[in-house]
Amino acid sequence: MIHSPQFEHLQLVVENQVATISLDRAGGVNAFSTAMYREIRAAIRIADSAGDVSCILLRSAKRDFGVGGDLHEMRELLDNGQDVDLYRFRDDLPYAALRSTRKPTVAAVDGLCVGGGLGIATSCDIVLVGDSARFGVPEVKMGLIDGLAASTLFGHIPRSALNYLLFSGKLIDAREAVRIGLALECVPGAELQARARELAHDVSSTSASAIEQYKRIIRGYERLDNLDDVAELIVKSPEVRARLNDFHARRSE
Template identity: 30%
Template sequence: MNRPDVRNALSPTLISELTQAFHVLGEDPGIRALVLAGHGKAFCAGADLNRMKESAQAPEAENRADAQALATLLHTVHTCPKPVIARIHGPCMAGGLGLISACDVAVAAQQAKFALTETRLGLIPAMISPYVLRAMGERAARRWFLTGEVITAAEAWRIGLVHELCEAGEIDQRVRQLLESFMLASPAAMAECKRLIRDVAGQPIGAPIIEQTISRLAAQRATPDGREGLASFLEKRKPAWVIERDDDPGA
């Protein structure tokens, strides 16, 4: 996100551009993983204030269209077949929490801070709620959704909103390490894993879900990557999807 003058606020244009970028990059076979970051002092300030002023006088249909656009972006990030890392270096507010919750991994600087400020504006965090609730859990959401208080990076880590904390100067190194881990995994298997998580999470453990997981593993073993993974293990070599890299940390 590159709107540092407005703290990467989510304007209709930015929402549209992000949605398109995730669609295109998610389907690009040359892309193995994505990093969502923000330029400037903030990761994302949430909704664009100018657009919020306009929406106060806008008809319901226009407000529904804006809500639909954000909901589409969040779902696009959530269902992206590639691993997505949120790199959170600074303040992450309201809709920004929805974005990081839709990502697969969230890495934050110790100085980052978070807040769900909607109730202080007479609003609710509606479109982001499915993703944020999955990240922090219902119990934590009862506090942070209602109060709008600032959430420190340490508290965000404690409640599961972010996976890891780093010193500000170390965040890029940690992101690179995560990217290197993704480069060792089968792209097809990672995409299938993401679908598996979405389909299995929250389901009761009974005959239907057990049968589904059996079928999915059997099908995955028969895929080209499933066969290549087993063959490379038995032959004590790296699988074909592992790309050799030089020692240049900027590569």
């Protein structure tokens, strides 16, 4: 039985052996602050340790699955001279907890899924998409890099498609995501949650120990880059600061 704390930015519900984590940042879109990242990581660990959970399902309670890291928080830390605090984005990331969970994980994605949202989705074992889903790695527009996307998607989608996502910062739609292998299947948005629960129950009914061993083998093929590189780039690069300031200036016009 799950005994979870009161979360501010998500809900954690267990039903029929499936733990559903609904991303729902208070007061806005799912832009991932350090506090929200911490809550996601905690919810994953709680679900992974619960004896009555056989599968973990991540979804969004908002229109968009995730629009990336909270650039407003990032800029405030830079403006306040709290450069070392930027490493909190690295320290609080939930990807390692999500990828190391023993239980199968499913992401149900609709709307925007970029930056941190893409990191969370692609850290799951299976990705389902609604027909309005859009994926991308827009960090390059800020002068940033996403070491996780480069590592986790390499070998899983065509090299040219990976390079296009990383180099251009452009978005691809749901059907293209399925075509290149980023997602398993695309369904109408109204059917996404029901299909995700159906798939979660499918994998919940098989051998938990066999799934755990499959996950260990498959994850063993992957090599993640040092994500401290991202925080170091933010702290040391004048270009990153300039691009962040320009982004906020355009948003406030």
